[in-house]
Every structure is written in C-alpha cells, then in structure tokens.
Amino acid sequence: MTSPSGVRRGAALMASGTAVSRVLGLLRGIVLVAAIGATGQAADAFDVANKLPNVLYMLLAGGVLNAILVPQVVRAYKREAGQEYVDRLLTLGFVMLAGVSLVLTVAAPLLVHLYAADVPPSQATLATTFAYWCIPQLFFYGVYALLGQVLNARGSFGPYMWAPVVNNVVAIAGFGVFVVVFGSAQQTDVATAATWTSGQVALLAGASTAGVVAQALVLVPALRRAGVGYRPRWGLRGSGLGRAGQVATWTFVGLVVGQLGFIVVSRAAAAAPHAADGGVVAGNAAYTAAFLVFMLPHSLVTVSLATALFTRLSGQAHDEDADGVRATFSYGVRVVGLFTIAAAALLFVLSRPVTGIVLMTADRESVEVVALVVQAMVVGLPAFGAWSMAQRVFYAYEDARGMVPIQVAMAVVVAGGTLLAQAFLPPRSWVVGAALAMSVSYVVGAVAAAWLLRRRIGGVDGPRILRLHVRATLAVLPAVAVAATATRVLALALPDGLLRAVVTCVVAGGLGGAVYVGALRLLRVEELDGMLRPVLARLRGARR
Template sequence: MASGTAVSRLLGFLRAMALAAAVGATGQAADAFSVANKLPNVLYMLLAGGVLNAILVPQVVRAYKRNAGQEYVDRLLSFGFALLAGLSLVLTLAAPLLVRVYADPASDAQITLATTFAYWCVPQLFFYGAYALLGQVLNARQSFGPYMWAPVVNNVVSIVGFGAFIAVFGGGVTAAADWDAGRIALLAGTATAGVVAQALVLVPFLRRAGVSYRWRWGLRGSGLSRAGTVATWTFIGLAIGQLGYVVVSRVASAAPGAADEAQAHIAGNAAYDYAFTLFMLPHSLVTVSLATALFTRLSAQAHDVDTAGVRSTLSSGLRVVGLFTIIAAAGLVVLAQPVTRLVLPSQPQGSVDAVAGVVVAMAVGLPAFGAWSMCQRVYYAYEDARAMVPIQVAMAVVVAGGALLSQAVLPSSAWVAGAGVSMSVSYVLGAVAAMVSLRRRLGDVDARAVVRTHARATLAGLAAAAVGVGALLLMERWGPDGLPGAVLQCVAVGGAMGLTYLGGLRLMRVRELDLLLGPLLRRLRGRRGSDRPV
C-alpha cells in the first residue's frame, strides 16, 4: 500500500510541477484554478468521502459475515452511485455560488475564470465518489493495493494533459482576463479526465476480490438505517470542519489583493494547495496506508466486542505512525525551501518563499494530525461519529479563529501561513481530546506507552533537526544554487537527518522502530534470498 502511495505521490509532484509551469504558483489564474479544482475534493470529502469511509468498511465487513452479504453490498453501492449522480448534477449547476463561497478575490475576471473552471471540475465529484465506493469495498475484502495504486493513473493522465497544454499554449499566463475557451477546456478537462480514469481502473479488480456487483434498488429491509445514522453524524462533523476551511479559503483568496503592488508573490489559494500537497506526502505514505489496513481490523474487533484488541491496535498504530510523522515533520521544517524548489523548479524565488513558509506552518502539526487520523478510525469502527462532533466543533473554531486573527494582525504575505499554524494547533487539540474521549470508551488507551514513544522520538527528531540545520547552512554557503542545489540539499541533509534519527531511536531502544521497518526489511531479505543460486 505504501509503495503504491509513494509512486502516486512522486507522480503527484511531477503533476504539481507541470501545473505550476502551466499556470504558476501564485497569481490570478493559479488561484482561480485552485479554487475550482479544489471544489470537487472539498465536496467529496464533505458529502461522500468521510461518510463513505465511516460506514462502508464496517458495514461491508459485517455484511460479508452474513449469508445475504453480497445483496446488501449491491444495495449499498447502488444507493451510493445514485446519490453521487444527483449531487454531482445539482452542485455543478450551483458552481457560481460555490465559487463565491470559497473565494473572495478582488478581481471580477478571476471570479469568472474560477466559475468556468468549476463547471469543468465539479463533475469530478461523481468519479471521486465512485473511486471511494469501489475502493472501500476492495479494502473490506482485504484487497488494499488497487485503491492505493489507482491515483497513479490519475497523475499520469494529468501530467500528459498539462504537458500538452504547455506545448500548445505555453506557460506563464497568470492574468485571468487572458484565458480563452481552448486553454480552459484543455487544463480543466485534463484534471477531470484523470479522476475518471482513477475510478474506472478499479472495476476489473472487483471480480478478482470476489465481488460480483449487480444493480439492486430499494432500501426497505436492507438494514441501512444504522448506516444512515452514522452517515448523518459524519456529515454534520465534516460540515462543521468545512466551515473552518471556508474561512481559510476566503482569507487565502483575499491575501494577494490586499498586498502592496510591490509585493508580487503573495501566498494565496494555489500556494496553500502546493504546501498542503507537501504536508500530505508523509501522511499519505504511512499514516493513511497503516490506518486503512488497521481500519478493517478495528471494525472486526469492534463488531466482536474485542475491546482489548481495539486498544492494542490503536496503541500500535499511534506509536508506529508517530515514529514516522515526527521525523517527517522535522524534515519538512528544515528542508522547506529546497523541497518547495523541487516541486516548483520553474517558479521565481518569491513564489518558492511564499509556499515554503506555509509548508513550515503546516508541518509542525503533522504528528498530531497522524494521531487524530488514527483516533478517527476507532470512532468509525464503532460507528459512533456523533462522539466526534464536539471535538470537530472545537477544531473548526480554532482554524477559523486563527485564520481571521492572522488576517487582522499579520501582513497579507503571512495570512496563509497563519492559517497553517491554526490548523496545526487544531490537530493537537483534536488528538488530545480524542484520546481522552476514547479512554472513557476503552477503559485505557495505553497512553503511557504512546507518550513514551512520542517523547523519545521527539528527542531523536530534535537532534536530527539540529544536524539538518547545520548541514543545510554549510551546503547553502558552499554548495550549488538553484534546482541542482535543492536536489543535493534534500538528499544529503535528508540522509544525515534520517541516520541521526535512526541512531537516536536505536540508542534509546525504541522497539516500535522494528514495527515500522520490519515489513521493508523482510521484503529486502526475501529479495536477496531469491537471487541466491539454488
């Protein structure tokens, strides 16, 4: 799973590079496309993604333990496809209103361009939802690989399409008024085609996993009422979270227009997206992969009333995820500039600086974000999304309040970074509150072992960060500049930090390191063994 995610994220960086070369990382066109292409992702997460994650795996795991399991899954999928189709149609027609909700730019031309992009991009919602529906059914059947590898197809289609855009129209057209129908259709059409391919590629894997889907309509007697209750509370929680994000999006879209004319490169929605892509890389590689695999186990343990099993699975997940996210956060903070330069090789230094500042603000919250994500899976395994709502309210208040406070007291160049800090604070709040809540449900969350592992990993991470800062300063002084320098800095400084971190963990005898590296080491040993002569 992690290998599929790694390839996908690597291609995602190439996709981001191609997109930046086409429309830039700051400016009217980049921010307009960012808002439009973000809408289906936000809507999917709000209306489908979280709801599907909350109900599908537990429901499918339970269904296949019953004799009528496949019929139940058929009805669930049929209802999901119909709901997605209706929502996609309604929300596509509502594109102008959605753009106004999430954007607050000073330019009418930018609003018009974002709205036109949105008409192309919002239909992605149906295919994102179909990808989630089919992928979660595969996950529940213990077939994890296709779901993690499918985004590779999306990225390949996007890279080819964005490359074609650059070949036909060139890059660097940042003014919204300069975009014509051909440019809009090729750029936005490519983005949507990639999502379509991502969903359709999962279809052949269903039969391999033993899922023979057929359309079945009708919910009466299907037992979906419990799933509907879970979905309702999940939707409420996600909607509350999105209110906080709406504030962040509007603050980000207003930042460039509030800047002085002398400030050409101000972080806006596009800069936020690039920073969030970097932030999500380590989370996707380990946290999402591990949490997805453990979710099936948690759902089965919750169904069997195996409280000790849930407690053990949560504890091991939190400790292993923490080991990775702590060093990943340290690496992103230290290497924010060179990593951003790798993603935006064609962009001026001002754009790189703008994105790198947001990366640092987000990265400090990465360990807490991983812990919060693991805790969410426990709530979903128990089909108790309602218990998360108070926590999500508090997190949304912190995000919205922090973004508005940044807008009130900071220069416009720092508004998006301030919003990133507020997000990091909200993750800390969410993780701590969830652990306290789950302790009441489970009797214990093995907090002592979790805190001990995180404390040791933090000490090793701080040592690694100190080594990284020193090595980076030396390389900036004596090494090459530009893209070659960024590559060398990431490899050399990142390598030094990784070795320091591993050495620190070994010195402190952190046994969870074996849980994190064990699968990789076993695979490498097996590969070497297979190469030996018989």
C-alpha cells in the same frame, strides 16, 4: 480478522502504491506550475475550482463512506446475504453521487463565490468556468471510494492505493500538452485571468477531470478479481441501511462544521493577494502547494497504516473486543508518531529546498512564500497523525456523533486563528497564520479524542504512547542539528537553484534520517523494527 503480519503486508503494499502516486503527484504539481504558475490569478482560480470536487467529496461522501462502508461491509460478508447488502449499498451510493454531482455543477457560481469572494471579476469568471469542468469529478471520486473501500473490506488493499497513479499519469500528460501548445507560465501572460481562452480552459481542466475518471474505472477489473460480482439492486427495506444512515448523518454534520473553518481559510487566502500592495503573495494555490508537501509523510505512512488497521478495528469493535481495539489503536498511534515526528522536524529544516523541488518551475519569490506556509503546517503533523488514528476508532464503533464536539472545537480554532491573522498580520502573512491555526487545531483534536476514547475502550495506553513520543523527540534533536548543519554547509558550497535543493534534500535529509534511526536504535524503540520489517522483506524479494 486481519493478522498483524497481514496488516503489515497490507500497509507496505499500500505505502508502495502511495509512494509512487505521491512522486507522480509531485511531478504533476511541477508540470502544473510550469503551465500556470504557483501564484497569480489563473493559478488561484484553477486551484479553487479544482479543489471544489475534493472538498465536496470529503463533505458529502468521503467521511460518510469511511464511517459506514467498511464497518457495514465487514459485517455483511460475515452473513449469507452479504453480497446483496453490498449491492444495495453501492447502488444507492452511485445514484446519490450522480444526483448530487449534477446539482452542484449547476451551482458552480455560488460555490466559487463561497470559497473565493474577494477576488477580481475576471478571476471569479475564470474560476467558475473551471468549476463547470471540475465539479463532475465528484461523481468519479465517489465511485473510486465506494469500490476501493469494498476492495479493502475484502482484504484487497493494493488497487485502491495504486489507482491514483493512473490519475496522475493522465493529468501530467494533459498539463504537458498544455505547455507545449500554449507555452509555459514564464513565457506568456497566462497568469492573468482575463487572457484565458476556452481552448486553454478545456485542455487544462479537462485533463484534470480525465485523470479522476481513469482513477475510478481502473478499479472495476480489480473488483472482479476480488470475487465481488456487483449487480444493481434496489429497495432499502430490511437491508439494515437505517443504522448506516444515522451514522452518515452525524458524519455529515461533523464535516459541515469542519468546512466552515476551511471556508474562512479559503476566503482569506483568496483575498490576500488582492489586499497586498503588490509583489508575490501566498494565496489559494500557494496554500495547496504547501499542503501537498505537508501531506507527503501523512500519505505514505499514516493513511496506509490507518487504512490497513481500520478493517481490523471494525472487526474488534463488532466483537466488543475493547482490549483489542485499544492495542490496535496504540500500535497505530505509536508507529505513526515515530514517522511524523521525524518528518515534521526534518521538513521544517528542509522546507526551502523541498519546496524548491516541488515548485522547480516557479520563481524564487513564490518558493519562499510557500516554504513559510509549509513550516507553519508541519509543526502540526504529529498531532494530525494521532487525530487520524482516533477518527478510525470512532468510525469502527459507528460513533460519528461522538466526534462532532471535537470537530466544532477544531473548526473554531481554525476559523478564529485565521481571522486573527487577518486582523493583526499583513496580507502577506495571512496564509501562514491560517496554516498555523490548522496545526493548533490538530493538537486540540488529538487531545480531545484521546480523552473521549478513554471512557469507551478503558484507556488509550497513554503512558506507552507518551513514552514513545518522548523518545522519538529525543532522537530527532540530533537529527535536526545534523540536517541543519549540512544545509548551511551546502548553501555555502553550491549556488542557489534546483541542483542545490536536490543535493541538500538527499544529503541533509539522508544524514538526519540516519542519525534519527541510529538514535532510535540506541533507545531500543521496538516500533521501528515493526515498521521496517515488511519494507526490508520487500527489498530482499526484489533482489531475488
């Protein structure tokens, strides 16, 4: 079982890898926007095609791997034939990924139509062409996840979180070459789908796919260093995969339900620019750009901590240690809440300058429409963190079935909210309405999951979690006031542009963060020290 100090070190190592990856991810987004813009036919076409492998991976493999692989591998390495079991699991996973990737690549036109129906024919054709290049990424995303989760189960957390750095470097280089060869979006008519050539498609989509391939392959040496000597093994009889298959089935059902809601969002986002009476309108590319900003604090803290805690939760669940599970879950929710409450509040205030940095190569109108989507998303950030931690507990108990009713409710909220936005709001606000519905769904998911977990683990330490969130909310109020005041002062002192956006984020965000930390100190929030300790230790080590 992983010790608390080991969890903190693992979380810090993963957070550092995630931080570098996210910074490079922002740079990747900046270069991509420079190449094809943040709104328009080409940007939306590429966004639909490039997110298909991510969506399909999450649907067909991602959640299934989270649900079965870590608990199964943790158990496997506690018995003599553990490596043989892992070999069989990996072999089965590789073969299934290859077959599914091939079938879905052939089905690219149907998938594009499913996620983006009401678009001009030229945009649909371009999106389909992009999809033929991008959907094979599904196989390599799956390989990355399979190998990475085995490394995590072996206590090797770093490579899994650092591998995306390679992906981003390769993609940035490819997108940069695209700008050099074909010019930037502001210099050409690249935003119009009908103008694209096969060379442009191959370079842009090929660079994106090459990055994912590299991300998977760099884990192979790390696997060997961790002492995992994989070799293909066939045959499922007696391997114990039947139980894993049941968990995977229910995980798949839950993810399908979630995707039904997301399809409604994607189709609304695809239709919005075409339904509006001209001008810059948020579409799929704008939604993805906003989601990138939304995911920054989640990726840096929630994912890193949850991944480190998951192995521990799996061991406690296996040992029927309900008290241990409850304590680990409570710790995770409290620490995550400590960061996400501040991140949500400060991102809401700084949405315009933050979006301006992320989309520094985009026009002012595009930045404005994406910033509104960011605000609608970040209000649900704390609930998203709590829901993510609750999911890990269900997966630790291999109870994917128990989450399905929650996922149904969340999908209904997302789809219903998006349809209401289409019915009562102008097309320019459809994506904002969809983002707000997504935030509400996270609240529903977090509350419902906590209620269900109470019966399984004898409570969720609710009073302690609630006290932490109340104190964090009290601490963030003066931080928001300081950040908002600084933002207004800088808006008067500096001209609009990238320089003001950067200075505002540094000064207003820094002041707001300092006030928040100071207020937490005054309120004696002990979770703050628990999360800052490994970070300070790493800084001291760097000075030496």
